[in-house]
Amino acid sequence: MGLKKRERAKGMGRRNRRGGRERPGPAGFLIVDKPKGQTSHDVVDAARRWLGIRRVGHLGTLDPQATGVLPLVIRGATKLAPFFGSGRKSYVGTVRLGAVTDTLDGEGEILKRYEGVLPDEAAVRDALANFVGEIEQIPPMFSAVKLDGVALYKLARQGEEVEREAKKVVVHSLELTRFDSPDAEITVECGSGTYVRTLAHDLGEVLGCGGYLSDLRRLQSQPFGIEVAHSFEACEEAARLGKMDDLLIPPEKGLEFPVIQLAAQGAERVENGGDISPGTLERSRPGTRVTALGPEGRMIAILELRADRRLWPLRVLPA
Secondary structure, eight states: OOHHHHHHHHHHOOBOTTSSBOOOOOOEEEEEEEOTTOOHHHHHHHHHHHHTOSOEEESSOOOTTOEEEEEEEEGGGGGGGGGGSSOOEEEEEEEEESEEESSSBTTSOEEEEOOSOOOOHHHHHHHHGGGSEEEEEOOOSSSSOEETTEEHHHHHHTTOOOOOOOEEEEEEEEEEEEEETTEEEEEEEEOTTOOHHHHHHHHHHHHTSOEEEEEEEEEEETTEEGGGOEEHHHHHHHHHTTOGGGGOBOHHHHOOSOEEEOOHHHHHHHHTTOOBOOGGGTTSOTTOEEEEEOTTSOEEEEEEEOTTSOEEEEEEOOO
């Protein structure tokens, strides 16, 4: 970027898609404790309002009924979203036994009720063991999964149900933490793409009494935990005081790559798409990725060591 162009960007910020100027500020992650009843996109829209910008995204949808960790990517950190697709998630949820709903959670209409005696705690514990490890799940109709470019939930709202292919997901642990019939509280640690609603429904099927997810809270979306999440109210207050940028986690803190700091010449070359010497990483395996900081400490890029023993930029963050 030329000097005049750089000065204009610093002075007036970046144009957003509506033609206005975005408020300048740092890139980073904003971890929101999503309230019940809000969609993930509702939270993204709120963050755009809090920060006065348009460049905001999220790292994985959380159902409107659910609460908890929703990581947002802010400004230039939106370029880092592809590096967060496979992290572990952890949840605490409540399965209500004895009924089945069309959405597999408490927001839907009850399709059928079980009239018999509900299973006891021991039976629930035994049944949960069926869902640990690599399992297959059929995505719910009320989900963002797309069929021929159309989200399934849009078809479901029109009363349509289509055949969905089962997909493999990984459940690392699944434990019963409280049992008060008809409610069974579970904690789940799982891989990306796992539907806890489907776990609740399938648990009810195995038990023969039906079940749906009546409550869900996400405690972790790796590497971010609930301890670094900010409530909606805290974000509103920070926005009112003009301190939203103080809540952001620097982009390099959210990545799990080694960090290197570049001198001015190397940083300028990387920002222009050029490769640099690997230095002490020369003996590392090709494919090794690192986070590169500029001389002032700002993250500027993710670099990858290639077979030619040079570090090449995979993603360059805007200044």
